[in-house]
Amino acid sequence: MKGSLIIAHRGASAYAPENTIASFLKAIEMNSDGIELDVHMTKDKALVVCHDETVNRTTNGDGFIKDHTLQEIKELDAGSWFGEQFRGEKIPVLEEVMDLIKDKDMLLNIELKNAPILYEGIEKRVIDIIKSYNMEERVIISSFNHFSLIEVKKYNPKIKTGVLYMAGLVEPWVYAKRLKADALHPLFYNLMIPEIVKGCQENGIMLNPFTVDDDKFIAAMIKLNVNGIITNYPDRGIKIRDNI
Ligand code: G3P
Ligand code: CA
Helix, strand or coil: CCCCEEEEECCCCCCCCCCCHHHHHHHHHCCCCEEEEEEEECCCCCEEECCCCECCCCCCCCCEHHHCCHHHHHCCCCCCCCCHHHCCCCCCEHHHHHHHHCCCCCEEEEEECCCCCCCCCHHHHHHHHHHHCCCHHHEEEEECCHHHHHHHHHHCCCCEEEEEECCCCCCHHHHHHHCCCCEEEEECCCCCCHHHHHHHHHHCCEECCECCCCHHHHHHHHHCCCCEEEECCHHHHHHHHHCC
């Protein structure tokens, strides 16, 4: 058995600019089991892959994504902030990433960035794209906006959802079930105590902590048999898993 899946956070983002094709290709090259990415919506309702709600940090542009058209977003350089060799990388649309992995045996974790800025109808738009690629079985939609996760299940109960959260919730699997969610995606501290792993396993809730980059914590999570590890260093995750 393979053990915990290694999911590349914003692609292999320790090695290439996050949420770009370069970073997703790197994740594929490193044999990641899946990739995580973040989605926002442009002024003309295109779904673009970017972490922040503005383009300021990761491109040569500025302003909110919601105030730009796709054409304007596509003019930006999303690579050179990370390294000169990545100059010319673009902010991808969701479909470009789906094209990249559709023929690969990989999981796709799509995080809906739907708070504090609300993108009306983003859930339905994302699900329609997933359906058009026939990838319902391979996707987990996660969000810190749990109303969005309820919307996803209303619109298509087949699509898996993951509850993103930051704090140490008590019996979080109870809350996940309340939302009809399939997974918990907790911020990783030392809160991933065996009791939570046990509660999730007994209740059929998957557990995919983020962002686990330190070797000793990656090893600890694999030993606890969490379902997935969301990491900026998929190569480390795979190497550690192979040696346990
Ligand atoms: O999905 C895990 C993680 O990506 C959530 O936080 O801020 O990195 O999108 P953030
Ligand atoms: Ca994310």
